Amino acid sequence: MAARLLRLYIAGNSASSRRAQQNLERLRESIGAHGWDVEIIDVLDRPELAESARIIATPTLSYEDSVRTRRIVGDLSDTVRVLEFLGIDQEDEA
Amino acid sequence: MTETDIGSNIKQSDIRFLIEKNADGIIVVDEGGLVLFANPAAERLFGQPADALIGSPIGLPIVVGDMSEIAIHQPGGGLVDAEIRTVETSWNGQPARLASIRDVSERRAMEDRMRHAAKMEAVGRLTAGIAHDFNNLLTVVLGNLEAARRRTARDNGALTVMLDNAIRGAQQAVQLTSKLLAFARRKPLEFRRVDLSELIAGMTDLLQRTLGESIAVRTEVPPELWPVEVDPTELESTILNLAVNARDAMPDGGELTIATENIDLTRDESDEADGEERPHVKISVADTGTGMAPEVLSHVFEPFFTTKPDGRGTGLGLSQIYGFVKQSGGYVRLASELNVGTRVDIFLPKAIMRPDQALPGVERSSEFEAVPRARDGETILTVEDDEDVRATTVRSLRELGYTVLEAADAAAALQLLNSEVRIQLLFTDLGLPGQINGKMLADRARALRPELKALITTAYAGDILIREGRLDPEIELLSKPFTFASLGTRIRGLLDGGVRHPGRVLLVEDEFLLHLLVTDMLAEAGFAVDVATNFKEASAKAGSGIENMVAAIIDLGLPDRPGDELVTELRALYPELPIVLATGYADEDVRKRFSVARGVQLLTKPFRSDELMAALTRAGVRTSLAGRTGALPDPG
Numbered sequence: 001m002a003a004r005l006l007r008l009y010i011a012g013n014s015a016s017s018r019r020a021q022q023n024l025e026r027l028r029e030s031i032g033a034h035g036w037d038v039e040i041i042d043v044l045d046r047p048e049l050a051e052s053a054r055i056i057a058t059p060t061l062s063y064e065d066s067v068r069t070r071r072i073v074g075d076l077s078d079t080v081r082v083l084e085f086l087g088i089d090q091e092d093e094a
Numbered sequence: 095m096t097e098t099d100i101g102s103n104i105k106q107s108d109i110r111f112l113i114e115k116n117a118d119g120i121i122v123v124d125e126g127g128l129v130l131f132a133n134p135a136a137e138r139l140f141g142q143p144a145d146a147l148i149g150s151p152i153g154l155p156i157v158v159g160d161m162s163e164i165a166i167h168q169p170g171g172g173l174v175d176a177e178i179r180t181v182e183t184s185w186n187g188q189p190a191r192l193a194s195i196r197d198v199s200e201r202r203a204m205e206d207r208m209r210h211a212a213k214m215e216a217v218g219r220l221t222a223g224i225a226h227d228f229n230n231l232l233t234v235v236l237g238n239l240e241a242a243r244r245r246t247a248r249d250n251g252a253l254t255v256m257l258d259n260a261i262r263g264a265q266q267a268v269q270l271t272s273k274l275l276a277f278a279r280r281k282p283l284e285f286r287r288v289d290l291s292e293l294i295a296g297m298t299d300l301l302q303r304t305l306g307e308s309i310a311v312r313t314e315v316p317p318e319l320w321p322v323e324v325d326p327t328e329l330e331s332t333i334l335n336l337a338v339n340a341r342d343a344m345p346d347g348g349e350l351t352i353a354t355e356n357i358d359l360t361r362d363e364s365d366e367a368d369g370e371e372r373p374h375v376k377i378s379v380a381d382t383g384t385g386m387a388p389e390v391l392s393h394v395f396e397p398f399f400t401t402k403p404d405g406r407g408t409g410l411g412l413s414q415i416y417g418f419v420k421q422s423g424g425y426v427r428l429a430s431e432l433n434v435g436t437r438v439d440i441f442l443p444k445a446i447m448r449p450d451q452a453l454p455g456v457e458r459s460s461e462f463e464a465v466p467r468a469r470d471g472e473t474i475l476t477v478e479d480d481e482d483v484r485a486t487t488v489r490s491l492r493e494l495g496y497t498v499l500e501a502a503d504a505a506a507a508l509q510l511l512n513s514e515v516r517i518q519l520l521f522t523d524l525g526l527p528g529q530i531n532g533k534m535l536a537d538r539a540r541a542l543r544p545e546l547k548a549l550i551t552t553a554y555a556g557d558i559l560i561r562e563g564r565l566d567p568e569i570e571l572l573s574k575p576f577t578f579a580s581l582g583t584r585i586r587g588l589l590d591g592g593v594r595h596p597g598r599v600l601l602v603e604d605e606f607l608l609h610l611l612v613t614d615m616l617a618e619a620g621f622a623v624d625v626a627t628n629f630k631e632a633s634a635k636a637g638s639g640i641e642n643m644v645a646a647i648i649d650l651g652l653p654d655r656p657g658d659e660l661v662t663e664l665r666a667l668y669p670e671l672p673i674v675l676a677t678g679y680a681d682e683d684v685r686k687r688f689s690v691a692r693g694v695q696l697l698t699k700p701f702r703s704d705e706l707m708a709a710l711t712r713a714g715v716r717t718s719l720a721g722r723t724g725a726l727p728d729p730g
Contacts, residue, residue, distance in 0.1 A: 011173060016163040043167060050167060056140055057176075058165045060153050071127045071153025074178070078158040085154065 005064040006086075007039045009055045016075050017042075020059035023076035031083070119176075119195035122185050127153040130185050139176065139195055141168030155180045155193045166195070175199045214395060218417065221397060222278035225271040229553030230480055232271065233575035236264045237486030240578050241493070268575055270410070276328070277397050277413035279421040283325040287445050290354050290375060291315045293326060294333070301337050301350070308347030309340075315354045322375050322442040324422045332418060335411045336379040336438050343383025343436060353378045360441060362425035373444040374424065380437035386430040394428065415440075465582035468495030472589060473515070475499045477507045477522035477535065478551075483574075487521070487581075494582050504530035511539050517546065518589055524552035547588045551576065597644030598622045599710075602632040602660060603676070604653050608699075612647065615703040629655040636664055643671065645715045647697075647706075650677035661694060672713035676701070 008024055010017035021040065028036060043050035043058060053062065063070045063086055076082050113120055119136030121129055132140070132147040140147055155162075157180045166174040176195050183192045243257045294315055302311050333352065340350050355378070359371035386394070386401075393399045395416040400409035415438075419426050423443045430436040474496045478484035484500060491498045499517065501507035504526050511517065520539050524532035536548035553574040572584050599621045603609040613623045624640055626632035629652045636646075646664055650657040661673055673694045695713040697706065 011165040011167070014163075014165060014175075016165065047171065054151055056142075056147075056150055056152055056167055058167065062153070068126075069151075071151055072156050073127075073153040073164060074156045074158075074162040075164075076156070077162075078156050081156050081158075085156070 007062045009060040011058045019075040218278040225274040234482040273410040277417035320444040323445040340381035348382035374441040385432040466586035473497040504535040519547040600646040645672045
């Protein structure tokens, strides 16, 4: 099975950007890192990527899926909701 | 009544109105993260019209607890800090989320400025502590070096050269600590009313010479500039400092502009306590140099931060300016753009008309070759707890010819002051061990011996001496470390001078121009002045007590009640108070009544300053100018 891709869009070194990165890191540890690729995109450095993805707010976590790309906006502190969004049942994966 | 009841009573159009007028942005997002609705405030926040926003894949807002912080990216690169709150709702029968978004950019910027100010405050306290201890050590080093140098004065050999080098080194260290104290807002400043146009005009020559030919110096100083109250020496060094920074930013030449402007109302936004907007005078120093990047700009006021190559700058220039301007009640703003230039705006509060501040300036630390010495039998009591500093000071004073008594603390000093010993001057450190500090000691000493002169020395002006950021005018202060010459000059000046602050005079005069004139005359003679414009006001002021009141000057023709009745009333409160009754047309009756009263003098308008002083002297006031103009106390 191909690795699933998560993209986190952040803006520089702001407090919310840092929090989102930390929360995502914690999530990866809890679900096991295998099978997930994570790409972090700073929209201040790569505005063209943000524009083509139509990012209008950060932090945004985007689950790149060939069928349907899904996004959430916020600092990802609500772990349960984020996992639910990713479609991961924590019991199964663990 | 339940919420649903309220809801059902509100018309659909009313709800629409509320949403459209809401200051917060409101958007509705479906479960797939697409925008379904945006109100006008949201259009402004996102920088896009609603029809462009609707359908945008913003993503599902997930907020834990109260709210979450996000950044909104507007088309074209604009960035808005915002707080987002969400509630679950339904939209056209489908589950959806309603998000309310608030712009917090302005608040965030303000918080950043506050944090910066707090950091500067903390660094300032730390700096002050270090500089204070350092100054005590330098007093010992410099004093002993100078003493050794005087002893080898006739020797032109290697020893003299070494001592001179050591003295220069110590003096540079003194300048360094003085800069640190300036940053920490602890430098004793000598506030004076300053005409900025004069000060700047006086500097242009020096600036042009300092900056060299490749830099053009331009000044834009409008007429009618308000006066400010600052330490002129510090302000000059501030402007020179900024000019040197500008020169270093323009290695290939350019233009330096010094501009001034009256600003009606402004306040320091980074200072929460600085509530009201007040009139200020702005001094801008602008260059056309390399400019600074934002990350550099945010650090430039911190001590020891420098971008100059090693050894070219101490990193204290701007810190010193920051501290000096803050201590003067003003603030500094910086604007800079890479490859365009830098502008520093200094805002100084407009001087308030206060006649008692218009005292003649404190004498400058002298650079005379000949240091004034003691006259026969003059005795100084030196109070200092640091043994090394005391020993150095005592030796210097003895070398000047004074008889010196020593005390290590206030208790020992008071014992001496209570004895029969003749003492002309008390020279005390501000920080003394025990309950009584130098200022309290000076107050008590003067209570015991009113004729005693007092000079306080300190390495830094602590809160005891500073009222609202400026030196207490009652205090004679010599900053540590001091040189032999400045010690000698200050002490001589105090012993020779009359009382610098002869006291307060109550001036009761309804004619505006006349009260300005008389206030000036009194201030020139060193008096502080309390002004009342009518009987009622004067009576109220006198009734509530005027500290250190030494005389009253009353116009006979007051608007509400006759001035001579005020004389009677004042005399009831202060039986011995010397009073001058000023009149343009005193009839014989009044003259008769008051020419016999002891301590009341009639003065006919118009009068000159020397005539006023003479009248005050005849009434029983000690004045410094009266002696100079040759007026003698009336023997009658």
